[in-house]
Amino acid sequence: MGLDRRKFLKGTAAIGAATAAGFPQIWIKNSGLAYAAGEIKVGVLYSLTGTTAIIETSLNQATLMAIDEINAAGGINGAKVVPVVEDPASDPATFAQKARKLVVGDRCVSVFGSYTSASRKAVLPVFEKYNNLYWYPTLYEGRECSKNVIYTGAVPNQQQKDFVPWLVKNFGKKFYLIGSNYIYPKEENNVCKILLKELGGEVVGEEYVPLGHSEFSSVISKFKETRPDVIFSTVVGDSVVALHRQYKAAGLDPKKMPMASLTTSEEEIAAMGGEFAAGHFTSAPYFMSYDSPENHKFVEAFQKRWGKGKTTNFVSEPAYFQVHLFKQAVEKLGKKDLTPPAIREAAWGQEYKAPEGLVKIDPDNSHTYLWPKIGEAQTNGQFKIIEQSKEWVKPLPYWAYPGQVCTPEGLQQKKA
Amino acid sequence: MSSIIPQISVGLSIASILLLIALGLAIIYGTMGVINLAHGEFVMLGAYAVWFLQTFLGIGLIAGLVLVFLLVGFVGWLVELTLIRRLYDRPLDTILATWGVGVILQQAVRLGAGAELRYVKMPDFLVNPVHVMGYEESAYRIFIFVLAVALLLATYFLIFRTEFGLRLRAVTQNRDIARCFGINAARIYSLTFAYGAGLAGVAGALVSPLKSVSPDMGTNYVVDAFMVVVVGGVQSLLGTVASSYLIGQANGVLAFLSNDTMAKAVVFLGMVVLIRLFPQGLFAMRLRRS
Numbered sequence: 001m002g003l004d005r006r007k008f009l010k011g012t013a014a015i016g017a018a019t020a021a022g023f024p025q026i027w028i029k030n031s032g033l034a035y036a037a038g039e040i041k042v043g044v045l046y047s048l049t050g051t052t053a054i055i056e057t058s059l060n061q062a063t064l065m066a067i068d069e070i071n072a073a074g075g076i077n078g079a080k081v082v083p084v085v086e087d088p089a090s091d092p093a094t095f096a097q098k099a100r101k102l103v104v105g106d107r108c109v110s111v112f113g114s115y116t117s118a119s120r121k122a123v124l125p126v127f128e129k130y131n132n133l134y135w136y137p138t139l140y141e142g143r144e145c146s147k148n149v150i151y152t153g154a155v156p157n158q159q160q161k162d163f164v165p166w167l168v169k170n171f172g173k174k175f176y177l178i179g180s181n182y183i184y185p186k187e188e189n190n191v192c193k194i195l196l197k198e199l200g201g202e203v204v205g206e207e208y209v210p211l212g213h214s215e216f217s218s219v220i221s222k223f224k225e226t227r228p229d230v231i232f233s234t235v236v237g238d239s240v241v242a243l244h245r246q247y248k249a250a251g252l253d254p255k256k257m258p259m260a261s262l263t264t265s266e267e268e269i270a271a272m273g274g275e276f277a278a279g280h281f282t283s284a285p286y287f288m289s290y291d292s293p294e295n296h297k298f299v300e301a302f303q304k305r306w307g308k309g310k311t312t313n314f315v316s317e318p319a320y321f322q323v324h325l326f327k328q329a330v331e332k333l334g335k336k337d338l339t340p341p342a343i344r345e346a347a348w349g350q351e352y353k354a355p356e357g358l359v360k361i362d363p364d365n366s367h368t369y370l371w372p373k374i375g376e377a378q379t380n381g382q383f384k385i386i387e388q389s390k391e392w393v394k395p396l397p398y399w400a401y402p403g404q405v406c407t408p409e410g411l412q413q414k415k416a
Numbered sequence: 417m418s419s420i421i422p423q424i425s426v427g428l429s430i431a432s433i434l435l436l437i438a439l440g441l442a443i444i445y446g447t448m449g450v451i452n453l454a455h456g457e458f459v460m461l462g463a464y465a466v467w468f469l470q471t472f473l474g475i476g477l478i479a480g481l482v483l484v485f486l487l488v489g490f491v492g493w494l495v496e497l498t499l500i501r502r503l504y505d506r507p508l509d510t511i512l513a514t515w516g517v518g519v520i521l522q523q524a525v526r527l528g529a530g531a532e533l534r535y536v537k538m539p540d541f542l543v544n545p546v547h548v549m550g551y552e553e554s555a556y557r558i559f560i561f562v563l564a565v566a567l568l569l570a571t572y573f574l575i576f577r578t579e580f581g582l583r584l585r586a587v588t589q590n591r592d593i594a595r596c597f598g599i600n601a602a603r604i605y606s607l608t609f610a611y612g613a614g615l616a617g618v619a620g621a622l623v624s625p626l627k628s629v630s631p632d633m634g635t636n637y638v639v640d641a642f643m644v645v646v647v648g649g650v651q652s653l654l655g656t657v658a659s660s661y662l663i664g665q666a667n668g669v670l671a672f673l674s675n676d677t678m679a680k681a682v683v684f685l686g687m688v689v690l691i692r693l694f695p696q697g698l699f700a701m702r703l704r705r706s
Contacts, residue, residue: 251545
């Protein structure tokens with residue numbers, strides 16, 4: 001043995017010292033490193049297993065497709081985008097753990113991820129601690145203003161500001177609010193109630209059912225009792241399917257008492273059958289049936305890549321376009337420091353021709369300007385778009401809380 | 417006042433679904449003493465069976481019911497043959513084993529059929545509501561109610577009016593003595609288990625067009641089923657009927673007065689109190705005297 005214990009110890013100590021000296025430099029100056037091997041690492045954090053796997057798989061697929069498109073067109077500034085895919089298994093604790101791995105272990109400069117608010121809240125501390133950047137594609141309840149998140153989904157003012165007045169005008173002022181029992185429906189209903197008050201509307205019932213609830217006969221007999229003009233629904237998941245089926249079986253008529261939803265997408269309609277969804281309304285910035293060259297291209301590419309019968313929806317579309325916005329931000333930075341805070345600043349004001357229309361990241365609050373639309377569900381499982389916003393709508397995550405405003409520096413209290 | 421009749425019908429509708437779900441368990445738990453935690457998965461299998469028949473073979477819901485009964489019954493029979501049979505003297509282990517069977521079935525369906533929600537078509541003539549005594553009622557819910565009663569009667573007939581039932585009751589009372597009289601207890605047990613599983617399958621098939629079909633749908637149903645059977649008294653068919661009616665109505669009324677979240681909590685609380693006062697269930701004592 002040529003290598004004795006003393007030499008070995010010396011050797012490892014030297015390596016250790018070298019790493020210790022070299023490491024902080026790499027760490028502080030994230031520059032160079034990202035391009036070192038001609039590649040830019042990004043994290044992809046959507047559940048592929050567990051309760052929300054179905055919808056999150058479509059987000060994962062939309063993200064990977066966008067990354068492929070970017071790489072096929074030569075990457076960003078000559079560097080290839082390398083996705084690091086992790087499966088957080090629909091569990092918030094696992095989300096946090098995987099996020100830490102992507103940020104610290106893989107040194108990703110951004111992570112695309114999350115469907116539920118619970119999982120986003122779980123990863124926030126990780127991104128804030130390491131000052132990294134999270135891109136969140138889902139419509140959500142607003143009331144959040146993190147420096148380390150770019151929000152590309154709709155917030156309540158974008159989904160409801162046109163929708164509620166339209167419903168009042170076309171159907172009437174009596175609303176019944178029904179939702180699943182967690183934060184998202186409650187915040188959305190707060191916004192709805194404010195809008196209704198302005199319009200002189202009336203809430204004849206407000207009710208929250210447990211997640212996964214499937215027996216709606218009591219709820220339906222309350223519909224019959226209170227006779228609302230509109231049933232405003234923020235029920236989520238498989239409860240949506242049960243509610244629509246039992247609504248029709250009980251003889252209620254969408255022409256007289258339509259359900260107006262913020263959460264029913266093409267995916268839920270496929271599971272309940274088009275005849276049960278027909279005549280009900282959803283407000284969202286994107287529908288699969290939207291007629292634009294960008295959307296035709298998106299749907300076609302998605303089905304070609306992931307299977308013929310696949311549907312795109314109002315969550316997978318932002319998951320797709322946000323990757324392109326990321327690309328533009330990095331492009332703008334050129335070969336300069338590629339750090340998450342720099343990407344964030346470069347992302348502000350970026351515009352992209354998304355399938356739903358031209359979108360822009362709002363420099364005021366890191367949310368996104370979107371194009372709200374109202375769709376009527378058809379028996380074939382698609383939506384017919386009947387109303388469309390004439391201009392993009394500015395995101396206002398604190399719309400329902402007049403004293404508070406989201407700024408690039410974080411949440412500020414406005415002085416009245 | 418006008419809401420009383422619709423309210424009763426809501427309660428009846430919830431009760432008939434509960435009865436449907438619990439009937440299979442009442443047989444398996446009540447007569448064999450097997451705490452079958454895979455019951456919810458048998459319900460789920462029934463829903464998937466009808467989805468499969470409809471989507472790939474074009475067999476409608478009603479036409480497929482017998483097939484679903486046989487298919488899920490066969491799965492139950494296999495489970496009894498390979499597993500439950502070896503554990504009759506170890507009730508605690510049965511709980512764990514059937515739970516394991518449930519997990520296996522759930523994951524098998526997830527792998528085989530995918531995790532997405534599945535669509536089961538409602539028979540066309542039952543989609544639209546009918547008028548009963550001046551009220552609009554869901555035709556499909558009435559259909560479920562009628563079938564629940566029919567299955568109850570069939571089960572009653574099987575247990576109390578056939579020779580198989582006589583043997584079953586003999587084995588239930590005392591397996592060893594029954595065997596001394598030449599009754600093949602093992603065969604009786606496996607047929608009973610298969611019958612209970614088949615009933616669960618039919619229940620799953622029937623609720624599938626009204627609710628949703630997913631691999632983990634059984635979890636909720638198994639809780640409902642146990643709730644009904646335990647409250648009603650383990651060895652009593654009458655108890656199962658009474659307790660599903662009671663729970664259904666309580667649920668309906670409470671949900672109408674407050675909301676579904678509250679109703680669930682109050683019903684569970686009521687059950688805890690009830691089981692504390694009547695550990696044998698509502699109907700067990702009375703049945704013993706007769």
